[in-house]
Amino acid sequence: MEVLWMVPLLLLPLLMWTSSTFVFYFKKCFYVAWMMCLALLAIPLCILKSGGRDIENMRIIRSLVRHVKYLLGLRFEVSGWEHLQTEGPYVIISNHQSSLDVLGLMEILPDRCTMIAKKELIYAGTVGLICWLGGIVFINRKKTSDAKSVMADAAKTMLDDQIRLWVFPEGTRNQRGDLLPFKKGAFHLAVQAQVPIIPVVFSSYSNFYLRKEKEFRSGTIRLKILPKIETKGMASDDVSSLCDKSFNVMRSAYLDVSDSVTQSNGPTRH
Numbered sequence: 490m491e492v493l494w495m496v497p498l499l500l501l502p503l504l505m506w507t508s509s510t511f512v513f514y515f516k517k518c519f520y521v522a523w524m525m526c527l528a529l530l531a532i533p534l535c536i537l538k539s540g541g542r543d544i545e546n547m548r549i550i551r552s553l554v555r556h557v558k559y560l561l562g563l564r565f566e567v568s569g570w571e572h573l574q575t576e577g578p579y580v581i582i583s584n585h586q587s588s589l590d591v592l593g594l595m596e597i598l599p600d601r602c603t604m605i606a607k608k609e610l611i612y613a614g615t616v617g618l619i620c621w622l623g624g625i626v627f628i629n630r631k632k633t634s635d636a637k638s639v640m641a642d643a644a645k646t647m648l649d650d651q652i653r654l655w656v657f658p659e660g661t662r663n664q665r666g667d668l669l670p671f672k673k674g675a676f677h678l679a680v681q682a683q684v685p686i687i688p689v690v691f692s693s694y695s696n697f698y699l700r701k702e703k704e705f706r707s708g709t710i711r712l713k714i715l716p717k718i719e720t721k722g723m724a725s726d727d728v729s730s731l732c733d734k735s736f737n738v739m740r741s742a743y744l745d746v747s748d749s750v751t752q753s754n755g756p757t758r759h
């Protein structure tokens with residue numbers, strides 16, 4: 490009889506586990522489904538506004554995505570806005586942790602700015618179509634020569650059409666608590682177009698979003714926009730040192746901003 494009252498006590502951790510796992514899947518599915526619906530709404534708006542693929546469609550996409558953070562319980566704290574007050578084209582580089590990065594990206598996205606993405610994204614249903622309509626430049630990561638020539642064309646388009654490009658130089662999503670070594674494409678792009686690079690760091694999501702542990706709580710994300718790095722006068726020989734320099738400033742900013750956000754959000758339970 491005495492052990493019987495312990496049953497609910499033993500069940501309690503199990504219940505808590507299932508509920509947090511349930512919340513994780515619920516929020517993830519909701520996020521994907523909601524973005525798909527928003528994209529479905531955005532498609533006719535973009536077509537009516539610009540008649541097809543046009544960078545100006547990013548304004549519509551940006552304004553439609555901005556409320557999604559509230560639905561997921563996320564807060565963004567942005568610093569360094571002044572560094573985005575740069576005239577003309579530039580390349581933004583940022584770390585890439587998850588598809589949730591789109592929310593932070595839309596929080597600070599300047600006008601006339603689109604992204605470089607893997608070509609597989611075009612097959613993501615309505616989201617794929619909206620990416621195409623927003624002028625996203627698709628690259629084939631498996632074929633370096635193709636990717637390079639697409640990026641060389643993009644360098645020319647940046648200048649001809651006065652556009653800005655957002656690149657994730659890690660080349661893939663990464664939540665390992667540190668940055669992955671950078672690929673060189675973003676730096677070749679900036680040097681070829683002779684435009685500045687503006688680094689942006691997103692603080693670590695590990696205090697509210699843990700993919701392996703299936704946890705997705707509410708949380709704050711710090712977004713830090715760093716001072717621009719000029720590339721005027723640089724040639725392809727300078728790309729490696731430019732890449733290293735950018736990596737070093739971003740890595741220290743990332744560790745710094747992730748530390749400060751963990752302290753104010755409370756430490757991870759794992």
Ligand SMILES: CCCCCC/C=C\CCCCCCCCCC(=O)SCCNC(=O)CCNC(=O)[C@H](O)C(C)(C)COP(=O)(O)OP(=O)(O)OC[C@H]1O[C@@H](n2cnc3c(N)ncnc32)[C@H](O)[C@@H]1OP(=O)(O)O
Binds near residue numbers: 657671678
């Ligand atoms: C309304 C509601 C809608 C709601 C839904 C929609 C919401 C929003 C829509 C927007 C969402 C957009 C989100 C977009 C996110 C997408 C994120 C991604 O897809 S990330 C993955 C794709 N991105 C990248 O891969 C970019 C970074 N990669 C690179 O830059 C790579 O360098 C490369 C792909 C160009 C080449 O790859 P790889 O061969 O692996 O790379 P390296 O080792 O870096 O290069 C090999 C050598 O080649 C040289 N190189 C590289 N690039 C160039 C170049 N452009 N010109 C000349 N040479 C180049 C490089 O220097 C290397 O040579 P080395 O001698 O070793 O130096």
Ligand SMILES: CCCCCCCC/C=C\CCCCCCCC(=O)OC[C@@H](O)COP(=O)(O)O
Binds near residue numbers: 521525
């Ligand atoms: C019919 C196909 C259905 C596909 C469903 C996918 C829909 C996604 C829906 C909502 C999320 C909106 C944000 C989309 C942008 C996410 C871009 C992204 O994060 O791509 C991953 C890529 O950077 C790195 O890929 P890998 O880590 O190398 O792999």
